[in-house]
Structures are given as C-alpha cells and as structure tokens.
C-alpha cells in the first residue's frame with residue numbers, strides 16, 4: 001500500500017511536472033501564435049503599404065491627369081478645327097493680278113500641310129491614349145491579383161486562429177479530463193508540430209508573395225517609366241500643337257489682313273468704277289441728247305431709205321427666178337455646144353480612123369507594090385584594109401539612070417544585076433535608112449518585119465545594121481524612129497517597146513542579154529494553141545529611150561566579149577538578131593496590136609569550103625551555108641506562095657517563122673565589096689540576091705526557079721556564077737577590072753562585135 005502510495009506520489013509529481021511542461025508549451029504555442037498574428041498583421045500592413053507604394057492610385061491619378069490633358073487637347077483641336085472651318089467658309093474674293101493671291105495660295109498650302117500634321121498628331125495621341133488604357137488595364141489586373149493574395153492570407157489567418165482556438169479548447173478539455181492528459185499532450189505535441197509545419201509553409205508562401213510583390217514593384221517601376229516617357233511625348237506634342245496653333249494663328253492673321261486689304265481694294269475699285277460710270281453716264285446722256293436731235297433730222301432720210309430698201313427687197317426676191325431662168329438657158333446653150341463638139345469629135349474620130357485605115361491600106365499597097373520581100377544592094381567604099389595594087393581596084397559600077405542596076409566586072413567579064421535598089425559607096429546611112437523607114441513604121445501598125453544584112457565578111461553588114469558611134473546604122477535609127485512615132489501617137493495609143501538579142505552559131509541559139517549566155521535555147525510552140533513560136537528563157541528588156549537601148553547593147557556586148565576571145569572572127573561566123581517587139585493599145589477602142597521588128601546581121605556568106613577549110617572552120621562554114629540556103633528556100637517558098645514553107649530547116653528561119661510568113665515584110669540588104677579581089681564573092685552574093693528577088697518577078701518561071709537552094713549551092717555554085725541564070729538581067733558593065741579572087745577572110749578593123757552600143 002505504501003508502495004502504491006509512493007507510486008501515486010511519483011505519478012502526481014510527474015503529472016505536476018507534466019502540467020508545468022504543458023503550461024510552458026502552451027505558453028510557447030501562444031507566443032508563437034501571437035508572433036504569427038503580429039507577423040500577419042505586419043504583412044497586411046506591408047501589403048497595404050505596398051499597395052499604396054505601388055502607386056496603383058498614383059498611376060490612376062497619372063492616367064486621369066493624362067486623360068484630362070487629352071481631353072483638353074481634344075477640345076483645343078476641336079476649337080482649331082472650328083476656326084479653320086470658319087476661315088474656309090469665309091468667301092475668298094479672287095483678285096486677278098493681285099500680288100497677295102500667290103501669297104494666299106502659299107498660306108493655304110501651308111495651312112493644309114499644318115492640318116495634315118495635326119491629323120498625324122491626333123493619330124499619335126490616340127495611340128498614346130490606347131497605351132495608357134492598356135497600362136491602366138494591367139494595373140487593375142495587378143490590383144485584382146493583390147486582392148486575391150490578401151483574401152488568401154486572411155483565409156489562412158482565419159484557419160490558423162481557428163486551429164489555435166481548437167487547441168485551447170483541447171487543452172482546457174485535457175485539463176478537465178486528467179486521465180486522458182497524456183494522450184492529449186501527445187496529440188497537442190503532434191498538432192504543435194503540424195502547426196509548426198503550417199507556419200513554415202505560410203512563411204514560405206509569405207516569402208513567395210514578397211517576391212511577387214518585388215516583381216510587381218519592378219513592373220510598376222517600368223510602367224512608371226513608360227508613363228513618364230509618354231508624358232514627355234505628350235509634352236512635346238503639345239509644344240508642337242502650340243507651335244502649329246501659333247502658325248495657324250499667324251496664317252489666319254495674314255489672311256485676315258489680306259482679306260482686309262482686298263476688301264479695301266475692292267471698295268476702292270468700286271468707288272472708282274462708280275465715278276467713271278457716272279462720268280460716262282453723263283457723256284452718254286449728252287450723246288443721247290445729240291442722237292435724239294440727229295434722229296429727228298434723220299427720220300425723213302430713213303423713210304426714203306426704207307422705201308428704197310423695200311424696193312430692192314422686192315427685186316432681190318425676184319432675182320433667183322431670173323437667175324434660174326438665165327442659168328437654164330445658159331445650160332441649154334452649153335449642152336447644145338457640147339453636143340455639137342461631141343458630134344464634131346465623133347466625126348473627126350471617124351475621119352481620123354478612116355484616114356488611119358486608108359494610110360495603112362496605102363502603106364500596105366505601097367509595100368505590096370514594092371513587094372513583100374524586097375532586096376536592095378549596098379556597095380561599101382574601098383577601104384585601107386583592101387590594100388593597094390590591082391587586087392584593090394574597083395570592080396563595081398552603077399547605072400546613072402537606074403538606081404536598081406549594078407554592074408560587076410568579074411574576071412574581065414561585065415555582069416549586071418537588077419535589084420529593088422542599089423546604094424553606091426557614097427550613099428549615107430540616112431539614105432539607106434530612108435529606104436527601110438516605111439517597114440519600121442508598119443511595125444507600129446502591127447506588122448512583122450525582117451531586115452537582113454547579107455554578104456561576105458567585111459562587105460559592110462555590121463556597118464549597115466549598127467554603124468559607128470558617129471554614124472549609126474539601121475538598128476539605132478529604127479529604134480529612134482519607133483520612139484518618136486510612138487510618142488507622136490501617145491495621145492491615142494499606148495505602146496510598149498521591148499528588145500531581145502540572140503545569136504545563132506553552129507545552129508545553136510543563145511541569149512545575148514541573158515545571165516547565162518552559154519545556155520542553149522530552144523524554139524517552142526506556144527502552149528496557148530495559137531501556133532505562135534516562142535523561145536523559153538529568152539531575155540526581153542522593156543526600153544523607153546535610146547539610152548535604155550545603149551545599156552542593153554552594152555550588156556549584150558559585154559556578154560559576148562567575156563565569152564569569145566576573138567569576137568570579130570566569131571561575129572563573122574554567127575547570125576546576130578535584134579528582136580524589137582512593139583505592143584500597142586488604142587486608148588479609145590481598146591484595140592491591141594503587136595508588131596515585131598527583126599534586125600538580122602547574118603554570118604559572112606563566103607564559100608569557105610571551096611578554099612579547102614577543114615575542122616572547126618569547115619563545120620562553121622557548113623552551118624552558115626546551110627542556114628543561108630534555108631533562108632533562101634524559105635523566102636523562095638514564100639514568094640511562090642507554096643503550101644509548105646521549110647521554116648524548120650534552120651534555127652534562123654524557124655526562129656523568124658512568124659516574121660517571115662503571112663503579111664510580114666522582109667527586106668534583104670546585100671552588102672557588096674567593090675574591090676577586084678572580092679568579085680567572086682560579090683558575084684555570088686548578087687546572084688543570090690537576084691534569085692531571091694526574081695522569084696516574085698517572074699511568076700511563070702517561079703516553079704523552075706525554085707529548084708534547089710541547098711546548102712551545097714553555097715559551096716558548089718562557082719559554075720552557075722560563070723553562067724548567069726536566065727531570069728537575072730545581065731547588063732554589060734562599063735569599064736573592066738582584074739580577074740584576081742579575094743584572098744583570105746579579113747578581120748574587122750572595128751574594135752567591137754555586132755552588138756556594140758552605138759550612142760545616138
């Protein structure tokens with residue numbers, strides 16, 4: 001029992017000890033709670049201080065102040081605008097030539113510039129307003145966050161105080177229930193540690209909040225800086241606005257001054273005008289008074305004038321009728337006159353056409369009477385080339401009473417020939433041309449004409465056809481005549497003249513005006529079925545003047561010189577043709593004519609084969625003889641009007657077919673050398689000429705005459721020469737010559753060939 005009591009005492013002591021401990025702990029806890037409360041309070045104060053420090057209200061104030069300033073600026077702007085409107089509304093009196101108008105325009109420009117600047121500033125201000133608004137929004141947000149923090153803290157505080165209260169109650173209940181004290185103490189101990197933990201947590205949170213507050217402070221500082229900047233900007237803008245206002249004020253003042261001066265000018269001008277008008281009015285009044293007195297005196301004159309005028313008016317009214325009548329009669333007279341002239345013209349035209357036909361008929365008749373094929377002879381003079389001595393003596397004489405007779409003394413025997421005409425060595429180029437002139441003119445009328453120069457080499461063929469530069473031959477003169485005739489007829493006819501030039505050498509036809517003179521040309525039938533012949537590829541040049549012809553000849557000559565090394569010799573062995581085509585259109589009737597003039601310089605007719613030529617020379621001679629024989633055959637056939645004309649026997653006759661047949665006209669000029677040494681060839685040439693001519697002269701004997709004009713005849717004709725044909729009229733020639741025969745073929749002395757250009 002005593003042990004139990006002892007134990008109870010110990011327990012009581014221990015309990016008392018525990019009690020004192022618990023009291024100490026409770027006090028400690030209470031102190032701690034107090035301390036925490038104090039801390040919370042100080043923190044709340046700190047927060048409120050911070051709130052006040054953060055200057056949420058300052059910023060708001062600042063913002064408000066800015067807003068107020070903004071509002072003021074806006075009001076000022078509005079006022080400025082109103083003033084500007086008023087200024088604009090004020091009527092501007094334009095005064096032309098006024099020196100202020102330019103200044104006024106400048107001021108107006110300046111004003112509009114200022115307005116633009118003001119608008120820009122307005123924009124900037126609205127931007128600043130927006131910025132301030134954004135900052136205010138951010139401040140409100142921060143404030144809201146701070147409020148939330150404070151509310152949280154208050155809740156925490158509430159919770160802690162509630163727990164403290166609970167602890168007190170627990171302690172009190174523990175005191176009341178001593179058996180459970182130990183347990184309670186333990187619980188308190190446990191709870192006390194929890195409280196400590198909560199405290200440390202709240203301390204941590206407190207620290208976090210303090211950091212946030214520091215951050216917010218930093219943000220606020222930055223915002224304050226920004227606000228300060230915007231404030232500075234606003235100050236600047238205000239200064240600018242003030243400056244603009246001053247400018248505006250000045251402009252306004254200037255404008256007012258200008259307006260004032262303008263007003264004054266205007267008033268002055270009005271006054272002056274008024275004074276002038278008054279003076280003028282006075283003068284007008286005076287004039288009026290004078291006019292009135294004049295009017296009184298003029299009235300009778302006016303009356304007579306009015307009467308006159310009325311009379312004239314009546315006359316004028318009647319004038320168109322009179323005029324119309326006069327015009328009608330004049331028109332009728334003119335019409336009648338025109339009709340008369342027309343009928344006269346018609347009559348004249350009819351007569352002209354009849355005359356033309358008659359002329360053509362006469363011409364044709366003349367040509368017919370002369371013969372469609374005519375043969376003339378031309379004797380060349382003795383030249384230096386003929387040499388000296390008996391061989392060069394003259395063997396040709398003429399009949400002084402008959403210009404168609406020629407006498408030749410051949411090997412001592414006189415032989416005479418009758419041709420259509422014989423030209424002595426003294427005959428000029430013009431004399432010869434006169435004989436052929438009619439033929440050329442008929443070419444314009446649409447006839448085909450052929451003029452041949454026939455004879456031995458050196459007998460003067462080229463001289464007759466081409467002549468010399470100083471003394472041109474038939475070719476040049478013919479073309480000249482054609483041009484002048486065509487020009488004469490130009491009022492009624494339109495003509496085109498074209499020329500072609502060709503050469504036949506060894507029965508090969510070549511174009512002398514073509515780009516390829518080497519090219520062999522062929523004669524073909526026209527594909528149009530007209531039966532006409534043509535030479536494909538033969539160049540044709542249109543000529544309008546002698547100059548043109550000279551150019552064409554020059555071209556042809558150049559072609560030949562480049563082609564042949566010995567042109568003179570070559571030209572003696574080839575036939576050269578100049579083909580002139582004259583195409584005409586009658587302007588009144590549309591009638592078309594085409595005439596062709598063929599001017600042919602034949603190859604030398606000498607009988608080379610007889611003199612023992614061989615090789616190329618013999619071949620050339622054979623070709624020449626064959627073609628000349630063919631020409632003789634064709635002419636003979638035409639004269640005897642045979643059904644078949646052997647045109648195709650040579651290139652020459654085939655090419656000239658359409659110019660030798662039908663109503664074509666042919667003239668052969670037989671060239672004769674007068675000297676003794678050439679009498680054999682001269683005899684041969686004259687016989688050939690006479691035979692050509694005699695075919696027509698003796699119709700009964702035509703058939704017998706036409707036996708053969710073979711190529712052999714040119715080579716084997718010597719016996720026939722000695723015994724003249726019966727149809728050839730032989731006359732005794734006066735005088736006599738030597739019997740010598742011509743020697744070798746002479747070369748030409750002229751530097752040119754057969755197509756040498758001869759200027760006229």
Ligand SMILES: Nc1ncnc2c1ncn2[C@@H]1O[C@H](COP(=O)(O)OP(=O)(O)OP(=O)(O)O)[C@@H](O)[C@H]1O
Nearest residue numbers: 380381456457458459460461462463572604748749
């Ligand atoms: N009627 C004339 N008057 C003056 N000289 C003439 C006459 N006829 C010819 N002649 C001269 O005689 C020479 C030979 O004449 P041309 O050259 O005309 O002969 P050709 O017959 O044409 O010869 P080829 O057959 O070689 O062409 C030339 O010097 C020429 O000037």
